[in-house]
Amino acid sequence: MQTDPSTWGYTDTGFVRPPLADLIERYMDQFEIELQQAGIADWRQVRNPTNVLYILVAAQANVMDSTYGVMERLWQQMQANTATGLALDAAAGLVRVTRLAAAPSLVRLTLTGTAGIVIPAGTRFRGPALGLYALNEAVTIGVGGTVEGLCTSVSPGDWPIVDPVAIVNPIFGLDSAAVAAPYSPGRLTETDPELRLRYRATDSRFVAGRGTENAIRASLRAVPGVTAVDVISNRQDIPDGEGRPAHSFEAIIYPSIDATRVGPVLLFHQPAGVGETVGTQTWETVDDSGTERTLRWNVADAVPMKVQITGLSVESGSAAEYTTAIRTAVAAFVNALQVGETVSYARLVAAIVAVDGVSDASLIELAKVSGSFGTTGVVMTYREKATIADADTQVTFA
Numbered sequence: 001m002q003t004d005p006s007t008w009g010y011t012d013t014g015f016v017r018p019p020l021a022d023l024i025e026r027y028m029d030q031f032e033i034e035l036q037q038a039g040i041a042d043w044r045q046v047r048n049p050t051n052v053l054y055i056l057v058a059a060q061a062n063v064m065d066s067t068y069g070v071m072e073r074l075w076q077q078m079q080a081n082t083a084t085g086l087a088l089d090a091a092a093g094l095v096r097v098t099r100l101a102a103a104p105s106l107v108r109l110t111l112t113g114t115a116g117i118v119i120p121a122g123t124r125f126r127g128p129a130l131g132l133y134a135l136n137e138a139v140t141i142g143v144g145g146t147v148e149g150l151c152t153s154v155s156p157g158d159w160p161i162v163d164p165v166a167i168v169n170p171i172f173g174l175d176s177a178a179v180a181a182p183y184s185p186g187r188l189t190e191t192d193p194e195l196r197l198r199y200r201a202t203d204s205r206f207v208a209g210r211g212t213e214n215a216i217r218a219s220l221r222a223v224p225g226v227t228a229v230d231v232i233s234n235r236q237d238i239p240d241g242e243g244r245p246a247h248s249f250e251a252i253i254y255p256s257i258d259a260t261r262v263g264p265v266l267l268f269h270q271p272a273g274v275g276e277t278v279g280t281q282t283w284e285t286v287d288d289s290g291t292e293r294t295l296r297w298n299v300a301d302a303v304p305m306k307v308q309i310t311g312l313s314v315e316s317g318s319a320a321e322y323t324t325a326i327r328t329a330v331a332a333f334v335n336a337l338q339v340g341e342t343v344s345y346a347r348l349v350a351a352i353v354a355v356d357g358v359s360d361a362s363l364i365e366l367a368k369v370s371g372s373f374g375t376t377g378v379v380m381t382y383r384e385k386a387t388i389a390d391a392d393t394q395v396t397f398a
Helices: 020-037 043-047 052-077 085-093 192-202 213-221 259-269 319-335 345-353
Strands: 009-011 014-016 106-113 124-126 132-135 146-153 174-179 228-234 248-254 276-278 281-286 292-299 301-314 358-368 384-387 393-397
Touching: 009 052, 014 052, 020 043, 020 052, 043 052, 085 192, 106 132, 192 259, 213 228, 213 248, 213 259, 248 259, 259 281, 259 292, 301 319, 319 345, 319 384, 319 393, 345 358
Parallel strands: 248 276, 248 292, 276 292, 301 384, 301 393
Antiparallel strands: 009 014, 106 146, 106 174, 124 132, 132 146, 228 248, 281 292, 301 358
16 A cells, blocks of 8 residues: 555544555455455455455445545635635634625716706616626716716626727717726625635734734735735834834835725734824724724835837847747836835846847846936835836837
8 A cells, every 4th residue: 555544534734535546455455354254265356356345345445535535625624725615714704804795896987968868877888898887876967068977887897997988878868978087996706715815814823923024014915916015114112204103014015906905914913012004095994802993004106117128139039029028028027026126227137138039138228217218226215116018118129
């Protein structure tokens, strides 16, 4: 046998499911002992694949294999790393983390047409992308020929909508529709992997020294949708140079996401004795003692960057393919930077020359989109996050 039968099943270190071949071997050994003790002369036939005894042994081993499979699944459902569905919901609920429900996207539209015309609830609109929206309640076009109406996506999820907006079911007297304000994205039901990340970020079993800046950073980075984080604390008895109150800390994330994903993490990590959290974003709750709590944080300002590569020397291949590869490498480097992290010129150059087939470049320049190109790193403030769009990496070839 490949495994020791004494280690099968639940142990102090986990669950061990034996291979089916080991189960069959174990049953054969036991059958041989029982048959010999019963005085059955053909006990050796238990290992003959054509004998009925062998068939009976194999059948029992297969049944036990299925039983071990059920036991293994039960074990997995009791572990945070492997639990799924309702079992994961129950485990996360122990630390007051609940699965985020599906929610629709919202958008406010400006409707233009004949004054006095009533636009009925349910009137549908669509932007250039996928996603169908319906008017929440009837509105009447005003004397100025316009009226605003709140619309909800027909299906839950994140459905971007921009102009031009099409009227799906035309209404007499309604001439056009346009986006009045940026849409509010919805979401699909939180998946098991997403919920597991938030659960692990909140359960103290997974976070050592949870009141430290590093622990808070680690948990916030695990929140779905967050790509960059920094945490700055003021341990002094007086406000610091940036205006943070005594014994407070400021979490800065990027990009902005639903407050219900961030607030619980900060509540869990807020160290005892810390006066307050700092920021313009808020989440309110009532803690276990019945005390009303307000958790605060900030969202970093995006700082768009641009890169210009002149005289790029490459091996055989099309310019379009190399341009795409270069842009992908630059975006991977810049967009992975954390909040407040300097855009290193040396690391940028290294990312570019590491692209397969690139041999040299006459000049590589870097700058903020609003600034002038140079060959030095670009410093971010503690509330800034460098970003770059593919179109802002320009390449010319030697």
